[in-house]
Amino acid sequence: MKHHTTPTIHRATGQGMTEYIVIVALVAVAAIAVYQFFGQTIRNQTAGIAQELSGQSATTAIQAAKTSADATSAEGNKKKGLSAYDNDVSR
Numbered sequence: 001m002k003h004h005t006t007p008t009i010h011r012a013t014g015q016g017m018t019e020y021i022v023i024v025a026l027v028a029v030a031a032i033a034v035y036q037f038f039g040q041t042i043r044n045q046t047a048g049i050a051q052e053l054s055g056q057s058a059t060t061a062i063q064a065a066k067t068s069a070d071a072t073s074a075e076g077n078k079k080k081g082l083s084a085y086d087n088d089v090s091r
Helices: 002-053 059-077
Strands: none
Touching: 002 059
């Protein structure tokens, strides 16, 4: 009789593992999207922090971070939709 309860336990464990994998995959995709959107800003800020910690001036890196953050902000404010899609196949 105990053999009937064992497959149910394994099935529930497998379902929990599958849900965990799906959640991890969604978090990974979200992290990639955020890094894709803010990647240059993050790199410039990290470079500025490293320069400041080493005792050098980080004015250039800070300005580059501000420039890339402004560009990212401007890109995010653009209206996006299918109306901007160019369907010219003659190129």
